[in-house]
Amino acid sequence: MAEILVEKxxxxxxxxxxxxxxxxxPVYQLSKNRKEFLEEVTAKAxxxxxxxxxxxKQLIDELEATVFREQNRLKRNRWRVDPKDEPKFxxxxxxxxxxxxxxxxxxxxxxxxxxxYEIVHRYANEIAGSxxxxxxxxxxxxxxxxxxxxxxxxxxKKFGAYFRNQYSLRDKIHIVGKVKMLRKLAKEGTVVxxxxxxxxxxxxxxxxxxxxxxxxxxxxxxxxNLFNIKIFAYFMNSLGAYKxxxxxxxxxxxxxxxxxxxxALQKGAHSLFFxxxxxxxxxxxxxxxxxxxxxxxxxxxRNLYIENKPDAKKIFVVxxxxxxxxxxxxxxxxxxxxxxxxxxxxxAEEDNYGSFQLIKFMFKFFTKGSSISVSVGPxxxxxxxxxxxxxxxxxxxxxxxxxxxxxMTGGEVTIDKQRENEYTxxxxxxxxxxxxxxxxxxxxxxxxxxxxxxxxxxxPKLDLFGFLRLPEEDLEIDYEEFKAMFKKVRKExxxxxxxxxxxxxxxxxxxxxxxxxxxxxxVGIFHLKRPLLRNKKGNIVTQDLNVLYYYHNRxxxxxxxxxx
Amino acid sequence: MTLRSSSDKPIGVIGAxxxxxxxxxxxxxxxxxxxxxxxxxVVKKILETHENRGxxxxxxxxxxxxxxxxxxxxxxxxxxxxxxxFRTVIKTLAPFLHPYHILIHGTKGFDIxxxxxxxxxxxxxxxxxxxxxxxxxxxxxxxxxxxxxLAGPNLAKELAQRQPGATVVxxxxxxxxxxxxxxxxxxxxxVYENNDLVGVEIAGVIKNIIAIAAGMLSGLGxxxxxxxxxxxxxxxxxVYLGKVLGGDTKTFLGVAGIGDLITTCNSPMxxxxxxxFRLAKGEKLKDILEDMxxxxxxxxxxxxxxxxxxxYKVRPLITDTLYKVLFExxxxxxxxxxxxxxxxxxxxxxx
Numbered sequence: 001m002a003e004i005l006v007e008k009x010x011x012x013x014x015x016x017x018x019x020x021x022x023x024x025x026p027v028y029q030l031s032k033n034r035k036e037f038l039e040e041v042t043a044k045a046x047x048x049x050x051x052x053x054x055x056x057k058q059l060i061d062e063l064e065a066t067v068f069r070e071q072n073r074l075k076r077n078r079w080r081v082d083p084k085d086e087p088k089f090x091x092x093x094x095x096x097x098x099x100x101x102x103x104x105x106x107x108x109x110x111x112x113x114x115x116x117y118e119i120v121h122r123y124a125n126e127i128a129g130s131x132x133x134x135x136x137x138x139x140x141x142x143x144x145x146x147x148x149x150x151x152x153x154x155x156x157k158k159f160g161a162y163f164r165n166q167y168s169l170r171d172k173i174h175i176v177g178k179v180k181m182l183r184k185l186a187k188e189g190t191v192v193x194x195x196x197x198x199x200x201x202x203x204x205x206x207x208x209x210x211x212x213x214x215x216x217x218x219x220x221x222x223x224x225n226l227f228n229i230k231i232f233a234y235f236m237n238s239l240g241a242y243k244x245x246x247x248x249x250x251x252x253x254x255x256x257x258x259x260x261x262x263x264a265l266q267k268g269a270h271s272l273f274f275x276x277x278x279x280x281x282x283x284x285x286x287x288x289x290x291x292x293x294x295x296x297x298x299x300x301x302r303n304l305y306i307e308n309k310p311d312a313k314k315i316f317v318v319x320x321x322x323x324x325x326x327x328x329x330x331x332x333x334x335x336x337x338x339x340x341x342x343x344x345x346x347x348a349e350e351d352n353y354g355s356f357q358l359i360k361f362m363f364k365f366f367t368k369g370s371s372i373s374v375s376v377g378p379x380x381x382x383x384x385x386x387x388x389x390x391x392x393x394x395x396x397x398x399x400x401x402x403x404x405x406x407x408m409t410g411g412e413v414t415i416d417k418q419r420e421n422e423y424t425x426x427x428x429x430x431x432x433x434x435x436x437x438x439x440x441x442x443x444x445x446x447x448x449x450x451x452x453x454x455x456x457x458x459x460p461k462l463d464l465f466g467f468l469r470l471p472e473e474d475l476e477i478d479y480e481e482f483k484a485m486f487k488k489v490r491k492e493x494x495x496x497x498x499x500x501x502x503x504x505x506x507x508x509x510x511x512x513x514x515x516x517x518x519x520x521x522x523v524g525i526f527h528l529k530r531p532l533l534r535n536k537k538g539n540i541v542t543q544d545l546n547v548l549y550y551y552h553n554r555x556x557x558x559x560x561x562x563x564x
Numbered sequence: 565m566t567l568r569s570s571s572d573k574p575i576g577v578i579g580a581x582x583x584x585x586x587x588x589x590x591x592x593x594x595x596x597x598x599x600x601x602x603x604x605x606v607v608k609k610i611l612e613t614h615e616n617r618g619x620x621x622x623x624x625x626x627x628x629x630x631x632x633x634x635x636x637x638x639x640x641x642x643x644x645x646x647x648x649x650f651r652t653v654i655k656t657l658a659p660f661l662h663p664y665h666i667l668i669h670g671t672k673g674f675d676i677x678x679x680x681x682x683x684x685x686x687x688x689x690x691x692x693x694x695x696x697x698x699x700x701x702x703x704x705x706x707x708x709x710x711x712x713x714l715a716g717p718n719l720a721k722e723l724a725q726r727q728p729g730a731t732v733v734x735x736x737x738x739x740x741x742x743x744x745x746x747x748x749x750x751x752x753x754x755v756y757e758n759n760d761l762v763g764v765e766i767a768g769v770i771k772n773i774i775a776i777a778a779g780m781l782s783g784l785g786x787x788x789x790x791x792x793x794x795x796x797x798x799x800x801x802x803v804y805l806g807k808v809l810g811g812d813t814k815t816f817l818g819v820a821g822i823g824d825l826i827t828t829c830n831s832p833m834x835x836x837x838x839x840x841f842r843l844a845k846g847e848k849l850k851d852i853l854e855d856m857x858x859x860x861x862x863x864x865x866x867x868x869x870x871x872x873x874x875x876y877k878v879r880p881l882i883t884d885t886l887y888k889v890l891f892e893x894x895x896x897x898x899x900x901x902x903x904x905x906x907x908x909x910x911x912x913x914x915x
Binding site: 395396406423 | 573639658659664705707710736737738739
């Protein structure tokens with residue numbers, strides 16, 4: 001097995017925690033008062049649902065639709081993590097709804113209220129995480145211990161290496177960008193971290209990152225499907241995760257989820273959600289974000305302004321871009337993507353990974369190199385304006401502005417849903433452009449991009465799907481030709497970096513041959529069929545065009561295509 | 565009471581040209597208005613004579629030349645200045661604006677961003693990255709996000725005479741639309757709403773181009789058949805060109821699109837029409853522009869639209885031909901012959 005080139009040892013030092021003890025953490029306060037908090041979430045979510053469905057008929061229709069969908073889901077798509085009593089619960093609710101017809105108006109009204117409460121409260125319970133300091137500490141240590149052990153065991157091939165600390169996690173996971181600012185903002189106000197999402201590993205990774213930056217635990221929105229995997233479920237529960245079930249699209253559920261996030265933010269709990277909603281199946285950096293949870297940041301901020309007048313706490317949005325040489329699920333993800341895009345067929349919402357595959361992957365990952373980088377972007381206010389280190393919002397000219405004024409009409413802070421929807425859209429497009437700006441180009445992304453584009457250029461008459469069906473034997477690029485193009489595109493990346501439009505890993509600099517080799521060695525390193533490699537003649541070939549397409553997509557959106 | 569405090573505040577209008585003056589008067593039926601004029605003399609004249617540009621000014625309109633004062637007094641401001649000065653005016657206003665301000669502009673035209681050394685004459689093509697609508701200029705230069713625009717068949721003179729008319733208020737924000745409606749609507753003036761802000765702005769620009777052609781037709785003495793043909797082909801051109809620039813087809817078929825197009829093309833009062841008419845009578849573009857008091861936005865729009873169409877590889881026939889007349893010495897008669905001979909068998913395809 002060829003030795004894999006690794007990056008320089010990371011110089012980052014550890015960060016002191018910004019808050020002394022876990023009891024000070026907002027997320028702990030929340031879970032200590034879990035019961036009261038859930039009652040509050042329930043009450044306010046009900047209020048919201050009633051506002052959206054003002055008439056009795058509308059409300060009943062909504063509830064009936066909810067029951068129908070939930071029962072349908074139970075028939076079609078049950079997960080291990082779903083509670084056992086679900087069929088019973090929903091069929092009882094269904095009966096209760098039917099019985100409403102036999103009741104007097106007054107009785108029915110009362111019963112209706114009960115049903116709504118039951119549903120919403122059940123959802124709130126399901127969503128809420130249970131942060132326990134003891135499990136948090138335990139989980140944290142376990143993750144650290146195993147990460148470090150694996151890393152050292154693999155690198156230093158001597159007996160006993162498992163128990164040395166020659167390599168730390170930091171050598172593998174590079175955290176770059178506005179870390180100091182993030183720490184400062186977390187003290188000034190409430191932080192919402194919004195990372196890109198490529199792999200199931202992200203949820204654990206980001207948890208570790210938050211801890212290693214000395215930040216208190218964050219509230220997470222993690223996909224309920226991850227809780228199917230027991231080992232994930234344990235860690236995520238103890239790291240402060242709350243559950244987001246993408247199967248449930250009914251109004252009561254969505255409003256409860258939004259209210260949970262909204263109130264937690266108002267209470268100062270730092271939060272994290274993947275605004276792309278799900279892992280990027282195409283490998284593209286998210287272009288369209290889910291606006292539901294994002295809008296809760298805006299609503300929470302507006303409420304804080306209403307309640308606390310001028311000295312309301314501020315909510316800061318911090319985009320984070322994650323970069324890997326390798327994504328475990330890439331072949332399945334791109335398959336899904338192509339199926340949906342190409343043939344109008346839908347993918348099943350299944351996850352093929354159990355605990356065992358994950359452990360295997362982690363082991364491979366840590367024994368074989370392949371680094372991860374986490375780029376922390378500059379803080380934004382909820383309107384998407386940059387903030388300074390003290391958390392002041394700045395306009396395009398660097399003047400301090402007061403974001404409270406965005407919510408004002410006639411001198412007062414007002415509630416205007418339509419306006420806030422528009423603000424959410426603006427914030428979302430701002431986050432997307434920040435993702436591209438702080439993205440760190442790896443050698444592996446660059447070789448994948450260049451090779452794929454060069455091949456596609458050779459077959460201008462084929463559309464993407466026709467092109468992807470080409471037999472791999474037809475595809476070969478002369479190495480020197482490839483190298484020339486690689487250098488050309490790399491130069492443009494330097495150029496873009498100077499303009500502040502993208503970043504690149506330090507390993508991208510240096511002699512092209514070496515960097516290309518690093519790229520080829522790392523791109524899709526653990527896939528059965530390598531997306532890119534050199535043949536005996538030294539030319540560039542592929543074993544899997546689809547997966548190559550996936551890794552190539554990482555650099556779409558910078559207009560680099562025009563160079564090739 | 566909060567409502568009272570906001571309804572006591574005056575409304576700002578920036579620009580005391582024809583349209584600005586008329587809009588100030590319309591708003592003044594409902595509210596107090598601060599009208600900004602750059603020129604002290606204009607301010608003085610309005611104060612003394614209660615007249616501007618031949619229009620009688622309402623007592624509710626107070627002229628001022630102090631932009632900072634205007635911005636501090638008004639939450640809602642209507643910038644109505646020619647597109648060529650628009651960015652400069654907004655830049656001057658920017659330091660006094662806050663995120664709570666609402667801006668509804670009434671300017672038709674594009675703003676272009678060129679690299680150093682380039683001019684509109686030398687640049688070959690223009691993409692949407694270089695072309696800005698006025699609402700985009702506001703968002704680029706200020707902290708204001710609640711932006712809207714006025715568009716539609718509203719000829720200043722008719723409105724001043726209280727003839728029935730209508731306008732479209734377009735914005736992504738319902739709040740802005742409602743504010744615009746509340747301020748402008750009266751028994752003789754209908755206000756429609758539209759969410760496609762950029763589409764409405766683009767329609768407003770393209771109709772000015774077609775209006776120049778309409779003027780030419782009249783100048784050559786052609787009749788209603790020709791005009792009907794021009795307007796319908798012009799509408800098609802608006803849809804095609806407008807779509808590549810980011811507007812929605814529905815918008816072009818509405819009041820701010822076809823409605824405005826028909827009005828402008830039939831109105832010898834409009835400046836763009838006049839430009840076309842005088843060209844057809846044999847005058848030179850330079851001479852016409854020199855003795856016009858206000859800018860004919862269409863002339864600039866032709867240049868920009870033509871270069872955009874080259875970038876996006878669409879072929880707007882009328883715009884192209886007008887470009888040749890204005891800047892490449894084609895005669896009006898030749899242009900018309902060319903347009904009539906051009907083989908166009910398909911009427912309109914919207915999908």
